[in-house]
Amino acid sequence: MKLIYKNIEKDGCGSIGLVPEESEDMWHAYNLIAEGDAVTASTVRKVQTESSTGSSTSNRVRTTLTIRVESIDFDTQACVLRLKGRNIEENQYVKMGAYHTLDLEQNRKFILQKVLWDSVALDRVEAACDPTATADVAAVVMQEGLAHVCLITPSMTLVRSKIDVTIPRKRKGFVQQHEKGLNKFYDAVMQGILRHIDFNIVKCVILASPGFVKDQFFDYMMQQAIKTDNKLLIENKGKFLLVKASSGFKHSLKEVLQEPSVMAKISDTKAASEVKLLESFYTMLQLEPAKAFYGKKHVEKANEALALETLMISDKLFRCQDISKRKEYVALVDSARENGCDVRIFSSMHVSGEQLDQLTGIAAILRFPMPELEDSDLEGDSDVESD
Amino acid sequence: MARHRNVRNRSYSDDYDYDDVYGHSVEEDNCLSPSDTSQWMYDRSRNHQAISSFLENHNDIQEETEEEPLTEPSRPELDRRQSSDLRCLSLTEADEAKLLSCLDELRNILGDTVSENMLIQTVLSHKFDFNKALDALLSNDKNKPKQTEKIKEQSRAPPLVRIEPAKTVINVDKTPKVIATNNEPTTVGVIKGFKVEQDGSSGSRPQTPRDQSPTTEKSNQAPSKVKEKNDPNKQYSNERGSDKDHLYIVVIGHVDAGKSTLMGRLLCELGEVSQRTLHKYEQESKKIGKQSFMYAWVLDETGEERVRGITMDVGRAQFETKTKKVIILDAPGHADFIPNMITGAGQADVALLVVDATRGEFESGFELGGQTREHALLVRSLGISQLAVAVNKLDTTNWSEDRFNEIVTKLKIFLKQAGFKDSDITYVPCSGLTGENLVKPPNELELCKWYKGPCLLDVIDRCNVPVRPVSKPLRMSINDIFKSTGTGFCVAGRIENGILNKGDKVLVCPIKELAEVKGISINDLASNVAFAGDQVSVTLSGVDMQNVSVGNVLSDPVQQVPVSSRFEARLVVFNVKVPITKGYPILIHHQSLVESANIVKLKALLNKSTGEILKKKPRCLGNNSVAVVDIEVCRPICIERYKDVKELGRVMLRVAGVTIAAGLITDIYDT
Ligand SMILES: Nc1nc2c(ncn2[C@@H]2O[C@H](COP(=O)(O)OP(=O)(O)O)[C@@H](O)[C@H]2O)c(=O)[nH]1
């Protein structure tokens, strides 16, 4: 994302101009824009003009609209962000107060006006505009008959292709159907890789599976590449990294990202560090349960006692429609930071973020044990929070 | 499989190319090496000796072969075919023995260059005179050329012993019987009409003609059964009352404990594997430097498995004991293939745990991270309570009694914790490689000194067959889907509940599409009906193969299996590295289904023994705890409350390749 300008008053009110440059930036925009904000962007409108003779012609014009956002839709697959709301600045084509849909487009400037730019939002702008964010990694987790071709960007894990086929089992007299099915499956995975992975961008392609599936697949793919003289694959052979995973389900990416050989290559990605962090939370819960808590109430109590060492919080909580709720979470983050706590905002688009979302969206490791929290039944209503 | 149906629809198999047909009829069966292929497979330009001799002697039978489906998925495997081939010749026992010994002699001289058929025919036509037969075989080549034309006509028929099932059919057609007898099991719980005790020889001979024919007979008498349909128990006892019980046994244990070898050897000792096949395995395994795996090859059939020397998917084979027909499921021991092992164990009645007695090896398989524990826990959680433990490879310890006792003591403690009753476990010292104490009492002096118990075969024979819930509504979970030769496609799996008749309409769940059962085959033999406990393949029509997937359930269309994506379960947590919290992503294994799921709610922590609630809404579940939780699956699946259908009411929870908990479904939510 490119920052064009930033104009924020002392009271936090103001506007920022941004240009999304890649699909990832749509995700950032999605996390920045909240209901009630005003967004200005250019869009293409169909305009009917009536000539003096009475015949009407319709042509497309590009015009700039400003709407008060009422609903926000993000299509994770296509990375399209669609905003709906009323027009609040009249122009020659669009009436005041008319409903309009605005699709944010890549490489087109938009201006976001907020009544209050809180610290979380400002951090997001900063992170989005950080040019050093690491390059993309592709990962294929697979098992016999199931594969997920994923793209791991700094703040998103996108399943680009899911291959789910039934492979006949090995059975007496049917070994060949099994092997044929397997080859078909490999072929589908290979097509998925060719179609969805841009080797110019991706610095490493992880192939992960239990058993020998990954090795067999890699052999198959390279054989096919040689057979069909596929330069792309042959030239990028060195980018493939084969590691173990326990299954072909998306979640096994968590194991993959913890593999030392993978860590060595992509250690600086947000995805990997978040996995590690969440894992350390679970380890603490096992070893010293009084130093690991989840759920808003418990964590807030721990924060009041200045006990927070690491706070993990999902960005999903900041997207909630209830402004006062968001305020509470922002306040928690700000106060924790003030108290010297390491605050990590997890991307709910990564596997560990997904898991954190399920775990009320908020978890913390404490500096010192607080067994009194364990016994309190505060967390009873944390079920409600997570929904 | 409906045999006649396939015949009628032969033209439908056009979508199989020639290689397919061939592959199915010959190669896949035996995993032939190229050298064998040259002899077994038909290649007009090269070797048609097998066919020509065959045609010469058997034009009449060959006609039948034409009608036989080429790629029937449920044929008996090669070894059985060979032996049943002998049966078709209706020889007396004495003649059969003579024939067998002649064959062995001839093979010693001729090696694998002459087909089995040809050998048999030649021996027969020379009245078991070994020398004459040999002469005839050696001079046989002259007959070849003139047969070419005929071969062309019949080129779709594989040059194999395929006559035999056809011949069985002929017999049956001539003498249609009315009373159903069958080679399928009854259970302890069902009253048997009468029980024919088989003499000892049936254990070592593959099926006798008596055993074999009834299955095919049944295809002629579907109508007579319709009225019985209302009383499942009656139908069951009618069908199965007089036959040996079927016992499904899963073989489990750490990788390299010798499971496949033990089973392979057992089958060999029982005569289920022909000398010829074994010889071939020996040669070929030697070739790739894996001779110690020659017996394992009986069960490890894919090239991948053989090259790597490990079982990857469940291997199946069957044999008979005095009172039972035993179907073994050889599970993979390697941690990576536990999902396959779970599928196998989910279909079994009892388990055989194999441990490696070699010093150090038992220990490493038994320690944390070894599969001995995980497998034992898994089968117990899957509802298997009877366990035979083969303390294997005792040959490496010079049949030391101390070592045996040491292992038994350690296992006893653990297995008790795992929930097995001492009285349900039998420990047998043995060696798969040397064949000691498998089918007959030990010869080994060192072992005889201290071991007086039964051999492995007897232990298996003494296992109890569980009651088959035949009168409950039909449930069959699908663990395999493959193309059949005719129209439709096949699904394989185990019937958990109820009865499945040919022609039945069944509901494929969760997609809820109605399908018609076009054919059933049990252990590779066509049948008109199958009962709870049977492992069957079912030919379906009326649904698209693309829409059916592993883990789906064939259900009674009226009393349907519940479909939901959210349920409540009572978990027993195993040894876990990190505690289970809400939101914990897991894979659930339910029968053959593996699906990603989430523990969405921890409802209560229970006292392990009393079941009373210790804490409501616990923060997390640690090692060995018992708890009630809600689980949400990423898409709807077919499940049952444990109290309704045990087999469909169990789930295994796995994370990162480790089984973390086992659960019983206590409630199913509408979703
Ligand atoms: N000495 C000895 N070796 C055995 C015995 N049984 C199996 N083995 C060897 O153990 C290895 C593993 O056998 P395999 O059957 O593949 O084990 P699985 O993984 O449990 O199926 C092979 O090399 C066998 O030859 C035995 O009784 N004695």
Ligand SMILES: [Mg+2]
């Ligand atoms: Mg094995």
